[in-house]
Amino acid sequence: MDSLMGLWSGFEVAMTWQNLLYCLIGVTVGQLVGVLPGIGPTTATALLIPLTYGMAPVSAIIMLSGIYYGGMYGGTITSVLINTPGEAASVITCLDGHEMAKQGRAGVALGVAAIGSFIGGIASILGLALIGPPLAEFALRFGPTEMFSLMLFGMTMVVGLMGTSIVRGLVAMFIGLTLSTIGMDPVSGMLRFTFGQPFLISGLDLVTISMGLFGLSEIFLGMENLTAVGKPEKLSSLFPKKEELKSTGGAIARGTGLGFLIGLIPGTSSAIPALISYSLEKRLSKTPGRFGKGAIEGVAGPETANNSYCGGAMIPLLTLGIPSSPTIAILLGAFIMHGLTPGPILFTQDPTFVWGVIASMFIGNLLLVVMNLPLAGWWAKIAMIPAKLLYPIVLIVCIVGAYTVSNDLWDVGVMLVFGVVGYVMKKIDIPMAPIVLTYVLGTMMEKALLQSVKMNNGSLIGLVQSPISLAILILAAIVLVGSVLAEIKNKKAAIAGDVD
Amino acid sequence: MKKLNMLAAVSVLALLAGGATQALAAFPEREVTIVVPFNPGGASDMTARIIAKGMEADLGKPVVVVNKAGGSGGVGMSQVARGTPDGYTLSYIPVELVMHKALKLSDLGPDSFEFIGQTTMVPAALTVSSDAPYDTVADFIKYAKANPGKLRVGNSGTGSIWHIAASALEGNQGVTFNHIPFEGAAPAVTALMGKHIEAVTVNSGEVKAGVDAGKLKILAIMTPERDPAFPKVPTLIESGINLEFAGWGGFGAPKGTPKPVLDRLGAALQKAASSDEFKNFIVSRGMIVRYRNPEDCRKFVDDQYVFFNDLLSKMELGK
C-alpha cells in the first residue's frame, strides 16, 4: 500500500505544468531520435544532460527518462516504413513490419506497435512501482555464467529466424558471429582482425551494419527500377482485423512479461526480449508460415517486449543504483550530477522525487500512445510517397546517421560495403536478421563465457553449478531439440523451401 | 627566372609571416574544437563539456566538443595529434595516452602533444562487498596471501587503468589476484554487488551508489590524499602500503602549436577549471579537481609514462 500512496503523491509532482511540459519534450525528442537512424537514445540523453543543469532535478530526470523510453517508440517507425532499424531491438520488427507496410498495412503495424508498447510500458512501470526491489535483488544473481547461458538460449532462438533454408540461415549466422570477433579481445586485450585500423579496435558498430544490410540494400533494390517500385493500393485502417485480435492480445501479454523480466537483468540488450518474443510467437502460432510475410503477432510481441524492457531496466537503477544498459548508465550520471544517488536510500530520503519520476513515466507512455495513434496514420502515408522522392531522402538520412556513429566517414564506408553485401544476399535469398542478431549475441556471449571460465579458475563447471544457468541451459536444449524435431517433421516443407 | 623565384619565395614568406602574426595577435578568430576520444555521456565527455563551456566564456569564441570514440581513445587522439598545430583543434587527454605504446594500441605518447594543462584526478578505490570478512586493507591482503589466486578482482577491461590499479597493488604486496575483465567499470560493480567477484579497484564515483545502499564498502582510496567524497576512508599510504595510483585527465594540442596560442589556451583552461560549476561536477562524479599548469602537466605526464610503462612491462600484457 505504501507503494500506491507513493505513486499517488508522485502523480501530484508529475502533474505540474512544468513537469508535464518536460515530459512531453523528453518523449518527443526520444521519438525523434528513434526515427533518425544512427542517433540513438544513448547519444541524445548524453547530449541533453548539459542542458538540464539549471532545471530542478525531478524535471531533469523526467525529461531524460522520457527520451529513453520514447526512443523505443520511434525505432519502430523506420523499421516498418523503410526497413531500416535504428537500433538492435527494431531489427526484429523489420521482418514482419515492413512486409505489412508493403501490403498497405503500415498503419496497422504502427498502431499495434504503439498499443503494445503502451501496454508493455505501463505494465512494466506498475511492476517497477509494486514489486521492483525484491526482483532487483534476484536479478543480481545473474553473473557472467548465467549471462552466457542466457545468450546461448538466445542463439537457439535465432534458429527460428532462419527463413526457408537451414544452410542459408547458418551462413548468415556465421557471418554475424565471425564479424563479432573483430576488435579487442575481451579477456587478454589483444587486437584481433583489426588489420592495423584503429577504427576496428572496438569492433564494427552494430547500427552501421544493420543500416547497411537492411536500409541501404533496400534502397539499392528499389533503385533497380524506380518506377516499378510497388506502392500499396490503399491504406487500411489502424486497427487489426477481428480474427487477429486474439492472437495479437496474446502476443502483447507475453511480450510484456518477457521484456520486463529480461529488463531486470543487468547487462542484457533490448534486442534479446524482442528476439525471444518473436520466436515464441512463431512457435505458438498455428500458422508459422505467415511469419516473415507480414504476421501481426511478429510486430506486436517484440515491440511490446522492448518497451516493457525499458521499464524493467529502470528497476536495478532506481532500487540498487545499477546501470543495466548504456543509456541507463548515462541516466545514472544525470542522477548523480543533480546530487542524487539512486538506490534504496533514495526511496526513503526523497520519495517525492522517485515517485514523481515513476508517475511521469505513466504520463509519458500515455502521451506517446496519444501522439502515436493519430500519427501512425500520418506516418503510414509515407509509404505512399513516390520512391523516386523517398529513396534519395532515406539514403542521405542513412549516410548522416552512419556518420554520427563515430563522427567519421569510416562508418559511412562500412555501411556502403554492407549495403552491397545485403543487396547481393537479398538476391540469393540469404536471411539478414541472423547476421545482426548473432553479431549482438556473439560479442556478449564470448565475453560472458571467458569471464565465467576465468572466474572459475579455468573450468566450465560454473555453467552447471549455478542453478539459474543450469535451468536456462536445459530450457535451451529443449528448445533446440524441439526445433530440430519440428524441422524433421517439416522436412518436406523445408526441402520444398530449398528447391523452390 | 631566378629573380622570379626569389620574388615568389619572398611573397610566400611574407604571406606566411603575415598569417602567423595575425593568428597570434587575435587567437582565437573562430571556433575551437575539443575532441573527446570517448563516447558521449562518460565522465571524460562530461568533464570536457564543462571545461569547454568555461573556456568559451573566457575565449569569447565558441568551443565545440566532438566525440571520436574508438581504439581506447586512439582514434580521437591520433586525429588531433596529426592535425594542424594552430590551436583550433584540441584533445581531451586521458591517462590512457601514456599506456598506448606499452599496450601496442598506437604510437601515441606524451611527445605527440603540447599540454594545455591537467584538470582532474580520478581516484581508484579498493571496494569489497559489505559483508566480506575483511574490514581493512591489511586484512584483505592477509586473506589474499592465505588464498593466492582465489580473490577475484573485477576491472573495466584488460589493460584498462583499473586493471593496472589492481596489478599495481598485487605487485606491491606480492599477492596474486584473479583479474576478471568487464566491459567497463559499471558491469564490474554490478558483478560485485551480485557477489560474483570479491573486489573491484575502480573509480570511487562508480561505487558510491552501492556504498550508499549499504551493499559495498571501500577499504582504501589509492590517491595520496583522502577522497573528499569519502572522508572516512583511509588512503593506501595511511594503511601502510606505499602505493599511489590514480587516473587523470587533461587537455592537449598537436605538437608544434605556437607558444603564444598555448599560453592563451592555458589561461582559459585554468579559469575554466577553477569555476565552481566545474568543481561541483567533478566532486559529484567521484573525481578530484587537480589543476596543473602546462609545465607541471608535461613533467607529470612524462613521469606517468615511465611509471606505467614500467608496470605494464611487468604485467606482460599484449602477449
Next chain:
Amino acid sequence: MIENEKAAEKADEKAAGEKTLSAWVKRQNAGLWFGLCFLAFSVLFFRLSFDLPYQSRLGAGPGMYPRWLSGIAIGVALLYIWQSCTVQVFRVGDSFPGRRALYNVAEIFFSCLVFLMLLNSVGFIVAGSLLLFITFARHYRVWLAVALSIGITLVCYLVFKVCFSVPLP
C-alpha cells in the same frame, strides 16, 4: 529445381545469340560465387586466428574462439557451395536484374563514393546536395531537382547539426 533449370535454359537461349561477356556473366552461379567469397572470408579469418595465441595463462586465449568459429564457418561455406551447385542454383541471369537496372544501382553506389570523397573537402551541404541531385536528376525537371536536393540537404543539416550538434563538416 526443374523450374530453375528451365529458367536457366531460357537464359542460355537468350544468351546464345550473343556470345558476349554479359552472357557469360548471366550463366554464372551466383550462389557459388557468394559461397566462394564467404569461404575466402572464413579462410582469411581462420588463417589470421593462428597469429593469435590459442591459450593464455588462464585457459582460453584470444585465438581459441575465433579459430573454432572460422573453422566451422569454412565447413558451412563448403556446405553452402555444395548446396548452391546441386540442390538450388541461383543463376546470375535469373536472380539479378538486367544491365540497365544494375546500372541504376551502380550509379547510386558510385555517387555515394563520390560523396564520401567530397565530404571533407567541400562540406556536407555541397556534397549532400550533389548526391541528391544525381539521384533526382533523371526523374524531375532540373530546377525542381536542384531545389529539392538543396532543400532536403539543408533540412538534414539543420536537424543533425543544430539539434544534435553532430559535427558535420
